[in-house]
């Protein structure tokens with residue numbers, strides 16, 4: 702991700718998550734040391750994903766795919782790219798949080814071998830829990 706991608710990435714997050722979207726300041730944290738944010742492009746931007754790899758474990762922070770391009774392998778490409786980076790950085794595990802009601806995201810992460818290790822009550826809203834998912838990297 703480059704600085705010129707930030708407005709598009711933020712707008713897509715607002716389309717997908719409304720009030721719960723990242724704010725622009727948070728998006729600029731993409732450029733902090735240890736962060737890796739990637740954009741999928743093919744004749745235009747199709748999606749983005751971000752990871753914090755500053756700690757001992759890689760932590761996937763977000764993934765957004767343009768609504769018209771969902772279900773066409775973009776999410777798979779983005780997660781593959783982040784996991785490859787995490788492996789190259791020598792991380793032993795990758796973790797993430799996902800809304801327990803988000804079937805497409807759960808299916809995407811399970812496809813990559815993530816499994817649920819815990820649940821955080823009220824993480825997204827009082828009635829929406831997060832599943833904490835984890836995958837060993839080798």
Ligand SMILES: CC(C)(COP(=O)(O)OP(=O)(O)OC[C@H]1O[C@@H](n2cnc3c(N)ncnc32)[C@H](O)[C@@H]1OP(=O)(O)O)[C@@H](O)C(=O)NCCC(=O)NCCS
Pocket residue numbers: 717763764765766767770771772773774775776777778798799800803804805806808809810812
């Ligand atoms: C979740 C999301 C990133 C997936 O990206 P995508 O480009 O649609 O995913 P892909 O096309 O690579 O599909 C990957 C897998 O996810 C699953 N999947 C995708 N869309 C699905 C759907 N609508 N319902 C159920 N499973 C779905 C399938 O298992 C698929 O694997 P397969 O095609 O090999 O069977 C995308 O739907 C999205 O941006 N959603 C809104 C934002 C969001 O919820 N982000 C996740 C935050 S944790």
